[in-house]
Structures are given as C-alpha cells and as structure tokens.
Amino acid sequence: MTTVGEIYQSIDRFAPFRTAMDFDNCGLQAGSGETEVQTALLSLDITPDVVREAAERGAQLIVSHHPVIFHPLRSLRPGTPAYLLVRHGIAAICAHTNLDLADGGVNTSLAKRLGLKNVKPLAVDGPSGLPSALEGETDRTYGPREFAEFVKRSLGCDGLFYADGGRKIGRVGLCGGAGSEFVPDAAARGCQAFVTGEAKHHELIDAENRGVTLVAAGHFYTENVVIGPLAERLGRAFPAVKFLRAERSHCPAHYL
Numbered sequence: 001m002t003t004v005g006e007i008y009q010s011i012d013r014f015a016p017f018r019t020a021m022d023f024d025n026c027g028l029q030a031g032s033g034e035t036e037v038q039t040a041l042l043s044l045d046i047t048p049d050v051v052r053e054a055a056e057r058g059a060q061l062i063v064s065h066h067p068v069i070f071h072p073l074r075s076l077r078p079g080t081p082a083y084l085l086v087r088h089g090i091a092a093i094c095a096h097t098n099l100d101l102a103d104g105g106v107n108t109s110l111a112k113r114l115g116l117k118n119v120k121p122l123a124v125d126g127p128s129g130l131p132s133a134l135e136g137e138t139d140r141t142y143g144p145r146e147f148a149e150f151v152k153r154s155l156g157c158d159g160l161f162y163a164d165g166g167r168k169i170g171r172v173g174l175c176g177g178a179g180s181e182f183v184p185d186a187a188a189r190g191c192q193a194f195v196t197g198e199a200k201h202h203e204l205i206d207a208e209n210r211g212v213t214l215v216a217a218g219h220f221y222t223e224n225v226v227i228g229p230l231a232e233r234l235g236r237a238f239p240a241v242k243f244l245r246a247e248r249s250h251c252p253a254h255y256l
Contacts, residue, residue: 053248220250
C-alpha cells in the first residue's frame with residue numbers, strides 16, 4: 001500500500017519543501033497523508049477540468065507544480081478547484097519553487113530539453129543556496145531567430161516572442177516560468193541568450209541593449225517540461241501506483 005504521505009516524502013527527498021521561497025505555499029494542500037493511492041494524476045496546474053479528469057480516471061491524488069491554494073481562501077465556492085478536490089475526496093500535493101530549484105526539477109528539465117551541455121548555476125537563491133537559474137552550452141552555434149525557432153520546436157510552443165541580441169549564440173542562460181530578472185546575470189556571465197517564460201517590454205529592451213537574445217517561450221511551456229520526468233521518477237519509486245499525466249492540462253494562452 002502506498003500513501004499520499006509516502007509520495008510527499010519521496011518528493012521531499014529530492015526537492016525539499018523547506019527550500020521553497022518564502023512567498024510560496026506548497027506541500028500537501030488537500031486531503032490526508034494517510035490516504036491510499038493506486039492512481040495519481042500529474043499536472044502543471046490544478047484547474048476544475050483537471051480535478052474532474054482525476055475523478056473520472058479514478059485518481060486519489062493530484063501532484064501539481066503550481067499551488068491550488070496560493071492566497072488565503074475567503075470562501076469555498078462550487079466549481080472551484082479546491083471545492084472539487086474536497087467534493088471528490090482527492091488529495092493534492094503541490095511542489096512549486098522547491099521543484100524549480102531542485103536537481104531534477106523545472107530548470108534542469110528545461111536545460112535537458114534544450115540539449116544544453118556543461119550546465120551549471122547562473123544565479124543562486126540565497127536562503128536555500130540552490131540554483132535559481134542555470135546556464136549551459138548549445139550543441140552548435142545559432143543565430144538569434146534560428147535559436148528562437150529551435151526553442152519553439154523543442155518545447156512544442158504554439159508561439160513565442162524574443163528580443164534579438166544581435167550575436168551568435170553558443171551559451172544560454174535559463175529559468176523556467178517568470179525568470180527574466182536573471183538576464184543581467186546571464187549577460188555578465190557571457191551568455192548570448194536567455195530562455196524563460198515571460199518578459200516585460202522594458203526587459204526586452206534591456207536584453208537587446210545587453211546583446212542577449214531573450215526568448216519568452218511561455219510560462220506553461222518552460223515549466224511543463226518537468227511533468228514527464230517527475231512522473232517517471234515517482235513511477236520508479238512506487239511501481240504499484242499508476243502516475244498519469246493530465247490530458248486536460250494546457251497552456252491557457254492562445255496565439256493568432
């Protein structure tokens with residue numbers, strides 16, 4: 001018998017929940033650690049559709065990256081994810097910034113998906129001492145547009161946007177999700193490109209001025225890369241449990 005608590009402890013061993021950033025809310029957010037698990041659904045987000053899918057597929061647990069409860073709840077309304085979890089008796093473990101920082105987490109999965117070599121920390125989270133952004137070498141030299149097209153293919157993006165740094169690219173910094181704050185670090189370390197999920201107008205201008213091709217490939221696509229490796233890791237640890245990837249997990253942004 002495998003319990004929710006045992007799966008929580010397995011995640012905690014390689015992505016300790018104590019390393020989560022101080023603004024974060026992660027861990028066991030719904031249900032009991034004593035609940036027996038035969039099927040678990042993995043998803044980047046816990047949306048109403050994902051909870052309904054979990055119920056339809058007979059899952060006792062959802063493991064997600066983004067917290068289902070981030071801000072304090074002031075009400076529990078029908079149709080909301082938290083309400084549906086309680087209604088269907090489904091537990092939820094949310095591994096957020098602790099999974100971003102972990103070896104085998106979001107950033108290392110993104111670096112692997114992009115085929116980077118000689119990967120090492122680009123910036124370090126002070127409280128935990130873990131890498132908050134990474135850098136590595138590409139398999140060959142790219143032009144700015146060519147590199148953006150490579151990122152789009154590698155992540156399966158519907159679309160992305162980028163600032164052209166005007167230089168050939170052989171060294172890349174990255175941070176999944178919202179990580180454009182690390183562009184100055186990437187420039188200082190000699191990276192010609194930086195890959196993340198989101199970028200504001202002034203950050204694109206700054207990257208361009210620094211000669212860094214800043215690729216904003218979407219929050220979903222730069223973080224969803226961790227779900228497959230996480231399912232495989234948990235499947236090896238608990239072979240009697242079915243770890244399924246949520247089919248209704250999707251990028252909410254649409255491109256024209």
